Amino acid sequence: MYLSPEECKDGYLYRISSRNLSLGVYSSATKSFYGIRTKFGDRFIDDEFHWDLGPPYGTCKPRQELEECPIHFAGELHPLSGNDSYDTWRYQKMINSKELFNWIAFKLKEFNSSYSSPYDKEDNE
Numbered sequence: 001m002y003l004s005p006e007e008c009k010d011g012y013l014y015r016i017s018s019r020n021l022s023l024g025v026y027s028s029a030t031k032s033f034y035g036i037r038t039k040f041g042d043r044f045i046d047d048e049f050h051w052d053l054g055p056p057y058g059t060c061k062p063r064q065e066l067e068e069c070p071i072h073f074a075g076e077l078h079p080l081s082g083n084d085s086y087d088t089w090r091y092q093k094m095i096n097s098k099e100l101f102n103w104i105a106f107k108l109k110e111f112n113s114s115y116s117s118p119y120d121k122e123d124n125e
Contacts, residue, residue: 002061005031005050011069013107018048018060023107025069025100026062033060036104045101066111071100 008014010028016035018024024033024047031053037046048060 002051002063003065005052008050008062009065009068011072013066013069013104014062015064015066015111016048016060016062020046021048021060023066023104023111024048024060024062025071025104033062034100034104036101036108043101045097045104066107069100069103071097071103 002017003014005028008026008028010026013023013025014033016022016024016033018033020037020039021033021035024035026033027047030047030049032047032049034045034047036043049057051058051061
């Protein structure tokens with residue numbers, strides 16, 4: 001089971017099941033969760049969209065609300081418009097916030113969270 005977008009609170013940290021993230025801060029503006037992704041040895045802030053947005057972009061199922069994020073970053077986001085390609089959108093929305101990165105990194109340690117596949121749980125929903 002997972003939380004619907006209506007149940008998720010803007011700016012709150014969630015334990016999530018997704019392709020690349022285990023914790024994420026929800027943005028109601030984009031219906032996505034921002035967390036730390038590791039790719040080819042690099043770690044950076046990335047997002048995954050809520051499962052209910054559907055394929056191919058909906059890849060994240062929020063499992064548990066954890067706490068409010070003290071860092072407000074919504075003003076840096078660029079909502080997806082019909083004229084933007086997926087690659088342009090991915091480029092525009094990348095967040096370079098050391099403060100947010102450090103806070104999420106701390107929370108990953110605090111909640112002893114590591115990457116887990118969305119397919120290793122009861123994800124036949």
